[in-house]
Amino acid sequence: MEGHCLCGAVRFSAPDAKDIGVCHCGFCRRWGGGPLLATHCGTSVSFTGAERITVYASSGWAERAFCSQCGTHLYYRLLATGEYFIPAGTFESNDMVMTSQIYVDRKPDYYAFANETPMLTEQQVVEQYGFPPEDAKS
Template sequence: MAEHPPSSARTGGCLCGAVRFTLSEDVRVFSACHCAMCRRWTGGPMLAVHCRGPVSWEGTEHITRYRSSDWAERCFCARCGSSLFYHLVATGEIILSLGLFDDQSRFTMAKQIFIDEKPPGYAFANPTETMTGAEVFALYGAGAEDADPA
C-alpha cells in the first residue's frame, strides 16, 4: 500500500510529472524575485517558496542542475524544462517554484526582493515587504551583485 504524506505536507511536481516532491512543512508564504537572472530563468519574476524543512524527491534522475553562480544552482526538469528550484550551495537551502505545488490556494505573497531591478511593465497589487538587491545581499551575506536567494 502506498504511503500518503501527512495532511500538512505540501506536494507538487513538474509539468510532465517526471519529478515530484513532498515538503513536510506547511509553508504558506511565497516571495517574488525580480532579479535579472530569475526573470531570464522563469520568463518573469520567480514566484518562490523558501523551504526550511527537508524536501523528499521522486524522479531525481530527471533533475538537471545549472551552477548559475558561485553560491547557487538553478535546477530544472530535463524532460519538460520546468524550473524546479533554486539551491543555495553553502547552506543546502531549497527555494521551490510556486507553480510546482499541487495546491496553491493556501499561499500568500509576503515579500518582493530585488525590487530595484523590477521592470516598469508590471506591478503586483497586494502590499508586501519589498527589498532592494543591496538589502538582500546585506541580509543573506552574499556580497556579490548578482546573488539572488529567491
C-alpha cells in the same frame, strides 16, 4: 506539501510553507521570463524521479534545477545551506500568500503586483543575506 513538474516525471515533498517570496533579479527573470514566485522550503525536500533533474550552477552561491523531460523549473538552492526555494506554481496547494519581494530596484516597469509586501532592494538583500551583488551582465 506535494508538488511535481509539468509531465509528472519529477515529484517532490516539502514541509508545509504558505509564504511566497518574489525575486525580481535579472537571473530569475531570465530563467523564467518573469519574476520568480517561490516558497522557501528549507533543507527537508525529498524528490522522486531524481534521474530527470538537471542542475545548473547559476552562480557561486546557488544552483537551479529543471526537469530534463519537460523543462519545468524545480528549484533554486543555496549552496552554503542547502535550502530550497521551489516555484509556487509547482505545488498542488493554492492557499499560499505573497509575503515579500526582493531586488525591487531591478524590477522592470512592465509589470507590478498589487500585493502590499515588504520590499528589499539589491543592496538590502546583499546586506541582509550576504549575497554578492548581481552580475552586471544579467
